[in-house]
Amino acid sequence: MTASHALAANATWSRALTLPPLGNLDAYISAVNRLPMLSAEEEQAYARKLRDENDLEAASRLVLSHLRLVVSVSRQYLGYGLPQGDLIQEGNVGLMKAVRRFDPAHGVRLVSYALHWIKAEIHEYILRNWRMVKLATTKAQRKLFFNLRSMKQGFKADAGAADDTHRDTLSAAEIDAMARELAVKREDVIEMETRLAGGDVVLDPTPADDGEAAFGPIAYLADTRHEPTALIESQQRDRLASEGIAAALDTLDARSRRIVEERWLKVNDDGSGGMTLHELAAEYGVSAERIRQIEVAAMKKMRHALAAYA
Structure with a gap:
């Protein structure tokens, strides 16, 4: 390499060391694609x-020159609805792990070695964040999780379905073929197809733009029977309805007490009042x-008597 080429390369790497933040995704990707x-x-x-x-300077050169690989891999996982910036960030973590463990004596290119680490890190991120309740736990389930979507698209393409809305469910033959190929x-x-087909539900939605309270499943999923505050309030109501009323009646003269009891507390056998x-x-x-x-x-x-009793 000539001196002029070396100076040009160093200038390029100096600019690369000041990559834009991932928050500006378009600028980041553009800068990454310009790296030598x-x-x-x-x-x-x-x-x-x-x-x-x-x-560490050598490590930086190795990492920076392969950032475009992470961007390329991240595009394969956009169908899971997660931000590409987050996928890239996790893939970059995998790339750095690969660079740290890469041994040049093995005679392979870093791109081949790093691909596994990048995908592994992105896979872990998807499994942690794609659903509130984790979908995949065993190795076989993870394999099924990441292959079911692409295989399903392949079945639709073979059947000539141009739109996902034409056929959303797998046929019995397709299920059997998928089970054989993935060894599950x-x-x-x-089960995995059913879970993937289910949409996410917001348990506690944010209020609407007009200020109205938004209704969500949390309203009827919450069990307040054993909530401490609700228990205390319930006990206070029960005590006021029994001991409190009795104490308040004791403050009245005989005529006033009988009038109140006849008008408000008495219930006849036929359901009528006093x-x-x-x-x-x-x-x-x-x-x-x-x-x-x-x-x-x-x-x-x-x-007044009930207020004092409470």
């Missing part, structure tokens, strides 16, 4: 410097309006 590729000889030289001398049970394919204002008025020899006044005064006195 390493020749096999340069890659070997940098890899040996990293292995033998722990040269037929029931596992059916005596009317006119019946009580006839019994005490006063007007119905007077009975009403006594009732109002008694209820006011009881409310």
